[in-house]
Amino acid sequence: MSVRTKICGLSTEETVATAVRYGADYIGFVFFEKSPRSVTPEKAAMLIRQIPDHVQKMGVFVDPDNNLLERALASGLTGFQLHGHETAERIASIRETFPKVKIWKALSIANSQDLAQAPHYRGLADRLLYDARTDGVLPGGMGRRFDWRLLKEYKHPLPWALSGGLDANNIAQAVAITGAELVDISSGVETSPGIKDMDKIAQFLQAVRLL
Numbered sequence: 297m298s299v300r301t302k303i304c305g306l307s308t309e310e311t312v313a314t315a316v317r318y319g320a321d322y323i324g325f326v327f328f329e330k331s332p333r334s335v336t337p338e339k340a341a342m343l344i345r346q347i348p349d350h351v352q353k354m355g356v357f358v359d360p361d362n363n364l365l366e367r368a369l370a371s372g373l374t375g376f377q378l379h380g381h382e383t384a385e386r387i388a389s390i391r392e393t394f395p396k397v398k399i400w401k402a403l404s405i406a407n408s409q410d411l412a413q414a415p416h417y418r419g420l421a422d423r424l425l426y427d428a429r430t431d432g433v434l435p436g437g438m439g440r441r442f443d444w445r446l447l448k449e450y451k452h453p454l455p456w457a458l459s460g461g462l463d464a465n466n467i468a469q470a471v472a473i474t475g476a477e478l479v480d481i482s483s484g485v486e487t488s489p490g491i492k493d494m495d496k497i498a499q500f501l502q503a504v505r506l507l
């Protein structure tokens with residue numbers, strides 16, 4: 297099975313170049329000031345200029361207003377990844393305002409009841425991102441994982457991706473249990489919060505390629 301990859305929270309030219317060189321399918325930029333990975337639209341534009349067309353560029357947001365979405369989109373994003381409390385109605389409105397942009401809705405998962413939100417986004421989001429529920433300042437990028445067995449046999453209402461606490465050592469098991477065809481990673485390729493490591497990026501992407 298070929299598993300696609302998203303490397304999230306990049307903020308330097310070197311790490312973007314490494315992710316592209318080792319075959320990342322998606323690269324994520326965080327537009328959330330409280331995050332150690334936060335970038336401005338200007339910085340994202342500079343980084344996106346070095347990314348070829350076949351690699352998708354996701355902007356990560358937490359309850360953004362349209363003004364931020366517009367400014368971030370101008371940097372060259374191809375998709376919005378929404379990590380806040382965006383309702384189905386809000387997502388419908390974002391889709392109407394930005395019809396060409398792919399929309400991913402992140403769901404915070406801690407138990408099977410959390411999956412009940414998933415069908416609400418059918419026909420609205422292009423993809424769900426199952427991520428671990430966090431109790432800290434950041435709703436993502438915390439290296440926290442959830443029980444992957446929750447996704448075993450689950451009938452997904454939408455295309456989806458797996459994230460939360462993935463790394464080069466556990467990715468084979470995570471994919472074997474969940475059947476994920478797209479995986480997303482941030483802190484698993486860092487040396488400390490916000491500091492991406494080029495070797496870890498390369499190792500993760502190589503580990504996925506071997507699956």
Ligand SMILES: O=C(O)c1ccccc1NCC(=O)[C@H](O)[C@H](O)COP(=O)(O)O
Nearest residue numbers: 304331436437438439460461481482483
């Ligand atoms: O990464 C952040 O700082 C962040 C901040 C606010 C909302 C979402 C954020 N990250 C979203 C991602 O796509 C991460 O890749 C995902 O949560 C997995 O992170 P990790 O468990 O560290 O691999």
